[in-house]
Amino acid sequence: MRAVVVEQWGGPENLVEREVERPEPGLGEVLVRVHAAGVNPVDWKTRVSGGLIEWGAVPAVGWDVSGTVEAVGPGVGILRPGDEVFGMPLFPRQAGAYAEYVVAPARHLAPKPASLTHVEAAALPLAALTAWQALVDAADVRPGERVLVHAAAGGVGHLAVQIAKARGAYVIGTASAGKHDLVRELGADEVVDYRETPFEDVVSEVDVVLDGIGGETAERSLKVLRDGGRLITLPGPDDVPAARDGVRASWVLVEPDHLGLREIAALVERGLLRPVVEAVVPLAEAAKAHTLGEQGRTTGKIVLSVV
Numbered sequence: 001m002r003a004v005v006v007e008q009w010g011g012p013e014n015l016v017e018r019e020v021e022r023p024e025p026g027l028g029e030v031l032v033r034v035h036a037a038g039v040n041p042v043d044w045k046t047r048v049s050g051g052l053i054e055w056g057a058v059p060a061v062g063w064d065v066s067g068t069v070e071a072v073g074p075g076v077g078i079l080r081p082g083d084e085v086f087g088m089p090l091f092p093r094q095a096g097a098y099a100e101y102v103v104a105p106a107r108h109l110a111p112k113p114a115s116l117t118h119v120e121a122a123a124l125p126l127a128a129l130t131a132w133q134a135l136v137d138a139a140d141v142r143p144g145e146r147v148l149v150h151a152a153a154g155g156v157g158h159l160a161v162q163i164a165k166a167r168g169a170y171v172i173g174t175a176s177a178g179k180h181d182l183v184r185e186l187g188a189d190e191v192v193d194y195r196e197t198p199f200e201d202v203v204s205e206v207d208v209v210l211d212g213i214g215g216e217t218a219e220r221s222l223k224v225l226r227d228g229g230r231l232i233t234l235p236g237p238d239d240v241p242a243a244r245d246g247v248r249a250s251w252v253l254v255e256p257d258h259l260g261l262r263e264i265a266a267l268v269e270r271g272l273l274r275p276v277v278e279a280v281v282p283l284a285e286a287a288k289a290h291t292l293g294e295q296g297r298t299t300g301k302i303v304l305s306v307v
């Protein structure tokens with residue numbers, strides 16, 4: 001099969017397409033024919049140096065997939081050949097999603113929302129599960145709570161705005177001015193142009209901050225939280241500021257999550273969640289997708305088309 005692998009850690013030019021052996025599904029696993037593979041910042045961050053991921057013999061980045069079950073291994077009861085599925089298998093171990101086929105534990109996948117194309121479905125798993133696990137599982141956002149989403153037009157942010165809204169929250173997003181219409185369309189009640197106005201000057205009494213930026217944005221976010229507030233920062237554990245009394249600050253790492261994917265699919269089918277895809281790039285041009293994504297200005301998601 002065709003797969004994009006990492007020749008050596010470094011720049012996007014190290015992503016190369018190769019013929020590699022097609023994997024076989026083992027106990028409890030399925031083989032997925034990949035139609036589209038989503039691109040996430042962790043893909044290029046780990047391409048640079050490997051990071052903390054448990055790599056296989058030939059390093060292959062990429063986790064988000066949408067595709068069709070080709071074969072099932074022994075013991076799989078919930079999926080059959082021909083089922084259309086989406087998911088983020090194996091993270092933070094290697095999945096190798098930039099390929100024609102991937103093997104995944106059955107419960108690292110869920111039925112693809114029928115109303116989405118494979119390209120749209122591949123935009124969801126890692127970013128939407130991150131938003132879901134942060135806002136719902138970790139922060140337990142309640143109806144009427146005030147939620148501030150940083151980078152509200154980005155991969156995680158544009159889904160987090162919609163998920164927070166679906167939970168009945170009052171949602172404030174930060175984005176540059178050209179993206180405000182989109183963030184409002186996605187359901188935000190207020191949008192702050194973070195380049196013009198320090199957000200802490202105009203936002204206060206927030207219950208939950210979802211921070212996809214880290215660094216000083218995470219530090220400054222503590223100021224807008226009310227007592228009992230929760231800050232969840234995403235880039236890394238070193239981005240978690242020392243919390244003051246009465247507020248909680250933490251990092252969460254997204255994990256494969258069958259039930260979370262089903263909740264996300266249900267929101268899509270109820271018309272409460274839709275992915276925005278900024279660019280679709282052929283698998284063979286994965287390096288181009290990374291170069292684009294690494295600029296840090298993506299609106300929604302970049303997706304690789306595989307078939």
Ligand SMILES: NC(=O)c1ccc[n+]([C@@H]2O[C@H](COP(=O)([O-])OP(=O)(O)OC[C@H]3O[C@@H](n4cnc5c(N)ncnc54)[C@H](OP(=O)(O)O)[C@@H]3O)[C@@H](O)[C@H]2O)c1
Nearest residue numbers: 041130151153154155156176212234235252253254297298
């Ligand atoms: N912990 C985890 O499990 C986990 C999971 C997913 C993602 N992450 C991390 O979370 C971060 C965000 O991921 P992502 O997929 O959402 O990234 P992304 O799609 O690449 O984010 C791009 C967006 O960031 C916005 N942005 C850049 N600087 C900003 C600032 N100072 N304030 C507000 N918005 C700003 C850009 O908007 P403008 O053009 O308007 O600036 C752009 O729309 C990454 O560091 C990623 O590695 C962690």
